[in-house]
Amino acid sequence: PILMKLTYCILFLLIINTAAAQRVVVRDPMISGMLEQVSATHLEQTIRKLVSFQTRHTLSDTLSKTTGIGAARTWIKSEFERYNKDNGGRLKVSYDQFVQPADGKRVPEPTILKNVMAILPGTDPADKRMLMVCGHYDSRVTDVMNKKDFAPGANDDASGVAGVLELARVMSKNSFHATIVFVAMVGEEQGLYGAAHLAKRAKEEGWNVHLLLNNDMIGNSYGMETDLKDNSSVRVFSEGIPAVETKEQASARQSAGTENDGTARQAARYIKETGEKYVDQLQVKLIYRRDRFLRGGDHTPFSLQGFTAVRITEMNENFNRQHQDIKKGQESQIGDLPEYVDYTYLQKITRLNLAVLGNLGLAPQEPDEVLLLTTELTNKTALKWNAPAGVQPSGYYVLIRETSSPVWEKKFFFTETSAVLPYSKDNYFFGLQSVDALGHESLIMTPKPGK
Structure with missing residues (x-):
């Protein structure tokens, strides 16, 4: 009897613990339907087409119809135009053209460069948010100035452009409240020149680049030297302190004590929660750096202009596939x-991007003038x-987490524009976001002290 009672107690505890760990996942059927349309076959076809141009070096041939960066950007633009035609003229397709001075x-000499853009305008006139997603279409081999040799750039970064x-x-x-901007960047390998130009243009023209997702190398699931094979994890790099922070800020x-709550870091948490909700068998790893150690990418110029920008990249890198001449190594083929490329892994990360852009694009805007009251x-x-401008939310989530937690731990729903919680501001961090009736959530606002 004692053994039987002990067994029942253990079973009861297991049931209680299991119930406590349960979490209901609710997905919007519209977003789930779009995720199903993301095709590994299409992604592979795009990468192989980009590789077929032989080199997409920034300084390579611009006159040939079959070889070089000119042929590549013409084809990318034609693909955007084909989607525009197929989907009822929803996209605005253009080159973002500029002259890059000799550096x-x-x-070595002034060069005409072109980012390729397609804009899907938002439907809410009061919603000025622009959600931008990019990858860079230029490629290179070992010598960054070699513009002649075969530089396939299949993963770096045809994978991002394919996505x-x-x-x-x-x-x-489909239609979204916010505007979504799709960009194939140029000149990344030469010095982030395409992104730097577009970020500067966005700042000067007053674009509200609400979030930029930079996808650079998202198709490799094998880690060189460590022999790690991981097709279920992806890294999101985000800065904690904004690059343009003022002395007052x-x-x-x-x-x-909010050094871990900059807009990019908050966006990374949003990406993790939303991506893991919609994409099966994918874990989003939050990396607390703007980019990999002493390295950079096309999100960096946007960060430097004051926009919220993050980098999405594969969990493990294979350096035999990056910036390499095509050759046979001692044990294997070298070259990108x-x-x-792991195309089902690339499909997952593309779906991650779609889940974030879709959920955010359908969400109401963030609440305004969020204050944490310090009256007493x-x-x-x-x-x-x-309340935000534009489409009105059904309510708001107040988020809390312990100061040592990397992610939000609890959400409390309110329909009014104020809340009181029995949690001390000494021991927790707080955030606030708008939400509609279908569960589409805005980005998270960090409250400011106020009275």
Whole structure:
């Protein structure tokens, strides 16, 4: 009897623990339907087509119809135009053309460069958010100035461009409150020149680039040297402290201890929650750096202009597939060739992007003037805010997490524009987001101290 009672107690505890760990996942059928349309076959076809141009070096041939960066960008633009025609003229397709001056390093003479863009305008006139997704279409071999030799760039970064094209193909069939911008960037390997130009243009023209997702190398699932094979994890790099922080903002951050709550870091948390909700067998790893150690990417110029920007990239890298001349090594083929891309893994990461863009594009805008009230000393936390412009939310989530937690731990739903919670602001961080009746959530706002 004692053994039987002990067995029942253990079973009861297991049931209680299992129930406590259960989490209901609710997916929007519209977003799930779009995810199903993301095709590994289409992604592979795009990569092989980009590789067929032999080299997409920034300084390569612009006159040939079959070889070089000129032929590549013409084809990318034609694909955007085909999606536009197939989907009822929803996309605005263009070149973002500029002259890159000689830099005495990787650009020996003034050169005409072109980013390729397709814009899906939002449907809410009061919603000025622009959600941007990009990859770079230029490629290189070992010598960054070698513009002649075969530089397939299948993973770096035809994979990112294939993802962007596939997103445009699928998402342009639908409408969103916010504007979505699909970009194939140029000049990344020469010095992030395409992204730097577009970020500067966005700043000067007053674009509200609400979030930029830079996809650079998202198709390799094998880790060189470590022999790790991982097709279920992806890294999101995000800076904690904004690059353009003012002295006043730095002082406020230091007082509140919110060095881990910059807009890019908050966006990364959003990407993790949303992506893992919609994409099966994928874990989003939050990397607390702007980019890999001492390295950079096309999100960096946007960060430097004050926009929220993150990098999405494969979990493990194979350096035999990056910036390499095509040759036979001692044990294997070296070079960034299409046969080494994991297309189902690329499909997952493309779906991650779609889930984030779709959920955010359908969500109401963030609440405005979010304040954490400091009128009196109390072990409760009071917040107030204003409703956003445009499509109105059904309510708001107040998010909380312990100060040592990398992700949000609890969400409390409110329909009013104020809330009081029995959690001390000394011991927790707080965030606020809008949500509609279908569960589409805005990005998270970090409250400011106020009265």
